[in-house]
Every structure is written in C-alpha cells, then in structure tokens.
Amino acid sequence: MSRREQAKEENRARIRASAERIIRTEGIDKLTMRRLAEDAGVSLRTPYNLFGSKTDVLIALLEGAGFDPGDALALRDEQLVMEQLFATLDHIEAFFDSDEKFYREVYGGIMSSAHPDVRSTNVERVVAMCQELMTHAAAKNELQIDTNTRELGRYLGVQLLAVLGMWGAEFLSNQESIRQVRRAWCGILLQHCSNASHRAVDAAYQSVALTGS
Amino acid sequence: MSRREQAKEENRARIRASAERIIRTEGIDKLTMRRLAEDAGVSLRTPYNLFGSKTDVLIALLEGAGFDPGDALALRDEQLVMEQLFATLDHIEAFFDSDEKFYREVYGGIMSSAHPDVRSTNVERVVAMCQELMTHAAAKNELQIDTNTRELGRYLGVQLLAVLGMWGAEFLSNQESIRQVRRAWCGILLQHCSNASHRAVDAAYQSVALTGS
DNA sequence: GATATTATTGACACGTGTTATAAAAATAAT
DNA sequence: ATTATTTTTATAACACGTGTCAATAATATC
Numbered sequence: 001m002s003r004r005e006q007a008k009e010e011n012r013a014r015i016r017a018s019a020e021r022i023i024r025t026e027g028i029d030k031l032t033m034r035r036l037a038e039d040a041g042v043s044l045r046t047p048y049n050l051f052g053s054k055t056d057v058l059i060a061l062l063e064g065a066g067f068d069p070g071d072a073l074a075l076r077d078e079q080l081v082m083e084q085l086f087a088t089l090d091h092i093e094a095f096f097d098s099d100e101k102f103y104r105e106v107y108g109g110i111m112s113s114a115h116p117d118v119r120s121t122n123v124e125r126v127v128a129m130c131q132e133l134m135t136h137a138a139a140k141n142e143l144q145i146d147t148n149t150r151e152l153g154r155y156l157g158v159q160l161l162a163v164l165g166m167w168g169a170e171f172l173s174n175q176e177s178i179r180q181v182r183r184a185w186c187g188i189l190l191q192h193c194s195n196a197s198h199r200a201v202d203a204a205y206q207s208v209a210l211t212g213s
Numbered sequence: 214m215s216r217r218e219q220a221k222e223e224n225r226a227r228i229r230a231s232a233e234r235i236i237r238t239e240g241i242d243k244l245t246m247r248r249l250a251e252d253a254g255v256s257l258r259t260p261y262n263l264f265g266s267k268t269d270v271l272i273a274l275l276e277g278a279g280f281d282p283g284d285a286l287a288l289r290d291e292q293l294v295m296e297q298l299f300a301t302l303d304h305i306e307a308f309f310d311s312d313e314k315f316y317r318e319v320y321g322g323i324m325s326s327a328h329p330d331v332r333s334t335n336v337e338r339v340v341a342m343c344q345e346l347m348t349h350a351a352a353k354n355e356l357q358i359d360t361n362t363r364e365l366g367r368y369l370g371v372q373l374l375a376v377l378g379m380w381g382a383e384f385l386s387n388q389e390s391i392r393q394v395r396r397a398w399c400g401i402l403l404q405h406c407s408n409a410s411h412r413a414v415d416a417a418y419q420s421v422a423l424t425g426s
Numbered sequence: 427g428a429t430a431t432t433a434t435t436g437a438c439a440c441g442t443g444t445t446a447t448a449a450a451a452a453t454a455a456t
Numbered sequence: 457a458t459t460a461t462t463t464t465t466a467t468a469a470c471a472c473g474t475g476t477c478a479a480t481a482a483t484a485t486c
Contacts, residue, residue, distance in 0.1 A: 004453060004462070011464090033443060043465045045445090054443065112325055123384050146424045155423065158385065158393055162375035165382075170329065171336050172371065180371055187400020192423060210368065210405060211359045217432070217483055224434090246473065256435045258475090263433095267473065 012050050015040045016064055019057055020102075028105040055113040058106050067095060067103055069160060070122070073129040081137035082193065082200040085156075085185070089178050096167075096174035108168035127157035142197035152192060159184045182208045225263050228253045229277055232270055233315075241318040268326040271319050280308060280316055282373060283335070286342040294350035295406065295413040298369075298398070302391050309380075309387035321381035340370035355410035365405060372397045395421045 001009070018040040022031045033054055037044045051057045062068070072088045072095075075081075096103060111119060131153030138149045160181050167177040186205035193201045214222070231253040235244045246267055250257045264270045275281070285301045285308075288294075309316060324332060344366030351362045373394050380390040399418035406414045 002454085007452080008463080032441080034441090045466090046464060048444075049463070119382060120384060123379075144424075148423045152423050155393065155396055158376075158379060158389075159397065161384075162379045162393070163371075165378045166336075166371060166375045169332060169378075171333065171374075176371075180368065180375070183368060183401055184372065184397045187404065188396055188423065191400065191403070191418075205404075210361045210364050210401070211357075215484080220482080221433080245471075247471085258436085259434060261474075 008050060011040075011042060011046060012060070015042065015047050015050065015057065016060055019061055023061075023105055024102055028109050053115065055110055055115045055118055058110045058113075059118065061106050062103070062110070065099075065103070067107070069164065070125040070129050073126065073133060075129075075133060075136060077136075080197050080200050081133055081140060081142050082189065082197040082204075085133055085137075086182065086200070086204040089182055089185075093174055093178040096177075100174060104168060104170065107164070108170065111165055111168045123157070123161055126161055127154050130154070130157035130160070137197070140196070141194055144192050144194055147192045152188065155188060156185055179208045183210070221263060224253075224255060224259060225273070228255065228260050228263065228270065229273055232274060236274075236318055237315055241322050244322075266328065268323055268328045268331055271323045271326075272331065274319050275316070275323070278312075278316070280320070282377065283338040283342050286339065286346060288342075288346060288349060290349075293410050293413050294346055294353060294355050295402065295410040295417075298346060298350075299395065299413070299417040302395055302398075306387055306391040309390070313387055317381060317383065320377070321383065324378055324381045336370070336374055339374055340367050343367070343370035343373070350410070353409070354407055357405050357407055360405045365401065368401060369398055392421050396423070 015036065019031060019036055022035065022039060031054075033047060034044055036057070037047060040047075047054075047057060051060060069088075069092060072091045073085075076084055078084065131150055134143065134147075134149040134153040134156070137143050138145075138147060143149065143152075163172065163177050163180045163184075166172045166180075167174070172180065182204055186201060186208065189201045190198075190205060228249065232244060232249055235248065235252060244267075246260060247257055249270070250260060253260075260267075260270060264273060282301075282305060285304045286298075289297055291297065344363055347356065347360075347362040347366040347369070350356050351358075351360065356362065356365075376385065376390050376393045376397075379385045379393075380387070385393065395417055399414060399421070402414045403411075403418060
C-alpha cells in the first residue's frame with residue numbers, strides 16, 4: 001500500500017472511530033459532519049473525500065462491525081439448508097442483542113437516508129442469497145419439486161428486509177423482529193418443504209407458534 | 214364554522230392543492246416549504262401554522278385522498294372476516310394502481326421523515342384494527358380455538374406495514390407488495406384458520422401460490 | 427364602534443448535509 | 457532536487473426544514 005493510501009486509511013479509521021464514539025456516547029442525533037470532522041481532527045471535507053457521504057460513513061461502520069444480513073445468509077453447506085436458513089435468524093438476533101442501540105441507530109440512519117441506491121443494493125444482495133439458498137434446497141430435495149425457487153427466495157429476502165426496516169425504525173424489538181421473520185418464513189416454507197426438511201421447518205414453526213389465549 | 218376557521222380552511226385547501234400539483238408535475242424532490250408557500254401564495258410560516266410540519270402536509274394529502282390502510286381494514290361485518298381481510302388487500306392495490314407515482318412518493322416521504330411519532334401512530338392503529346378483525350374472526354369460529362388472536366393480529370398488521378414500507382421506498386411494485394403481504398398472511402392463517410374459513414384462506418393462497426419454476 | 431383576540435406576514439436566524447474554490451501540504455515521478 | 461500530482465485544509469456558500477419575534481391585518485367580543 002502506497003504511502004498516500006496508507007495515510008488515507010489511517011484517516012478513514014480515525015473517522016470511523018470518532019463516529020462510533022459519538023454515536024455510542026451521545027446518540028446518532030449528535031453525529032453531524034462538522035462534529036465528526038472536529039472529533040477526528042480532520043477538515044469537514046475529508047469525510048466526504050474518504051467516504052462520499054454521511055450515509056457512507058454509517059455503512060462503513062456496519063461493515064467494520066461485520067453487520068451484514070447478506071453475509072449471514074451465505075451458504076455454509078452443512079446439515080439441511082432449512083436449518084441454516086433459520087440459524088441465520090439466530091445469528092442476526094445475537095448480533096442485535098450484542099449491541100442493540102448502536103446497530104439499530106446506525107441501520108436506521110442508513111435506511112432513513114435518501115440514498116436509494118444504497119438500500120436497493122442491500123435488497124438485491126439479500127434476495128440473491130436467499131434465492132441461492134433455495135436453489136440448493138431444491139437440489140437437496142428439501143423442497144417440493146414444483147416449487148418456484150426464484151420467487152420463493154425473493155419472498156424470503158424481501159420479508160427479512162421489510163422486517164429489518166421496521167426494526168431499524170424502532171417499531172419492533174430485536175426479538176419481535178426475528179419472530180416476525182421466522183413466522184413469515186415458516187408460513188410459506190411449511191407449504192413448500194419436502195419430507196426431508198419438514199422436521200426442521202416445523203421445529204422452527206413450533207418455536208414461534210401463535211397458540212395460547 | 215366561524216369566519217376565521219373558514220379562512221384557515223381555504224388556506225389549507227390551497228396549500229394542499231399546491232403541494233399536490235408540485236408533486237405531480239415535478240416530483241416530491243421539488244416540494245420544498247419555500248416553493249410550496251410561494252405556489253400557494255402564502256407566507257413561509259403559514260403551512261407551519263396550519264399543518265405543523267412538512268410531514269403533516271404530506272399526511273393531509275393522503276388523508277384527503279382517502280388513503281388509509283387502517284380505514285381499509287375497518288370491520289364491515291359482511292361474509293367471512295377472512296374474506297374481508299383479503300379483500301382489503303385488493304382495495305389497497307386498487308388504490309395504489311389508481312395513482313401509483315403520487316401515492317408512493319407521498320407515502321415514502323412520510324415514512325422516511327424523522328417524525329417517529331407519526332409513523333408509530335400509523336403502526337399502532339393498523340395493528341389494532343387487525344387485532345379487532347382477528348377477535349371477530351375468533352368469535353365467528355373462523356380461527357382454531359387455541360389461537361392467540363392478539364399476537365396473530367399484531368403479526369398481520371406489522372406484516373402489512375413492513376411491506377408497505379418497502380413499497381414506499383420503491384423496492385416493490387404495487388403488485389409485488391400486495392402479493393408479498395398476501396403470501397405472508399396466508400402462510401400464517403393456513404395454520405390457524407378453522408374449517409369454516411379454510412376455503413377462503415386457501416383461495417387467497419392459491420392466487421399467489423409459489424409453484425412452477 | 428372600540429377593544430381584545432387570533433392569524434398571517436416578513437425578515438432573519440440556526441443547524442444541517444453537501445459542494446465550491448483556492449491555498450497549502452504531502453507525496454510521487456522525473 | 458525539481459517538478460507534477462494528489463489530498464487535505466480553510467473558508468465560504470447553498471438549499472433545506474424549522475423557529476423566533478415584532479408588526480400587521482383580520483376577525484371576534486363587548
């Protein structure tokens with residue numbers, strides 16, 4: 001890495017650290033570009049040079065923390081695909097719980113920004129991963145043979161992101177969000193899973209069953 | 214209505230009309246408070262006096278047009294509750310189709326605004342209506358007796374709004390949005406409907422079935 | 427009709443994300 | 457070491473939503 005690139009990376013790191021500190025100690029409302037620049041000991045222009053926009057700074061924060069639903073969905077090729085799918089939700093919930101306020105504020109800040117391309121990239125990515133998972137599920141006979149895996153994957157991905165949007169907007173708690181997704185996923189998958197995967201889907205469904213009073 | 218109230222109402226109407234015209238002809242990005250005031254022939258302060266905020270102006274636009282998912286869910290006490298529930302989705306879709314760009318921009322503008330109370334009012338209202346519908350459904354034996362109607366209603370309402378959020382953010386077309394909700398609703402209702410309502414739920418489900426590659 | 431209440435106006439200001447511009451500093455290329 | 461390129465800086469500015477405040481106009485009350 002050239003000297004120039006190195007210096008830029010150092011600045012990026014300082015800006016990221018400052019942004020995180022401000023959000024953690026004072027809340028995201030206090031994160032303004034001027035305050036961020038001052039705290040990072042850098043001019044107002046520099047965060048724009050190095051990240052592009054305030055939204056991009058927030059995105060870098062999530063990426064740096066490993067927050068990435070798309071990543072969580074990456075095929076791991078263990079056990080049943082359905083088991084992995086639902087395990088992903090546990091993974092995301094654990095992530096939420098590990099630092100609820102911080103992640104929610106950052107995610108909500110990204111989603112409520114007027115950068116449509118950023119968000120749509122996220123959607124397409126998650127949908128693609130879900131479609132891939134469903135393709136594998138079909139290949140492993142975990143789905144009924146007449147299932148439209150493309151549409152099913154799209155449904156699952158959209159569902160996840162729709163609920164994450166509600167989470168980011170503070171309408172749902174961590175647990176509620178995950179339960180909402182799990183219920184929606186189970187609802188459709190119970191209709192399309194094969195005998196091979198039925199046990200896994202049903203187990204997930206039972207864990208969020210809507211019975212009692 | 215007093216003379217004063219009348220004059221205010223006239224101003225409100227002019228402002229609403231101007232806002233709608235600007236959004237329709239130039240898009241919501243061009244709707245600024247200064248431009249709105251100028252177009253309506255009113256001072257910059259007046260829209261704030263009469264509506265409260267820019268977000269409130271947008272809300273008034275939707276209300277004036279009769280756009281209200283909560284209203285659409287109001288119990289009509291005809292036929293089966295389940296039939297009404299799904300008919301609501303047709304109603305919303307027709308609404309979308311009647312003026313797609315306009316409604317989406319306005320709804321998206323409201324939802325992406327930083328007025329959390331506005332949005333949460335919307336959520337609570339829709340959830341409450343869904344819960345009421347499910348209570349009635351249970352009373353009419355359209356649900357299995359052990360169904361938690363409160364949680365089920367909450368699930369349905371949250372689901373609708375989560376997807377509407379995606380619609381407002383331009384991730385989903387009108388049709389996709391409605392299908393997404395219908396699938397999610399069917400998925401859970403197929404697990405909880407009684408014999409009395411199964412036919413209705415299954416009909417809705419068949420209309421959005423995910424079969425055929 | 428005189429007085430009190432209320433609504434609108436105008437001009438200004440604040441804080442925000444973002445951009446413009448030019449100077450200065452740091453680095454790379456020769 | 458000199459020159460050329462790239463980055464950062466400083467300062468100002470823009471458009472935006474929103475708020476303040478005094479003045480003014482319209483209406484209501486008596």
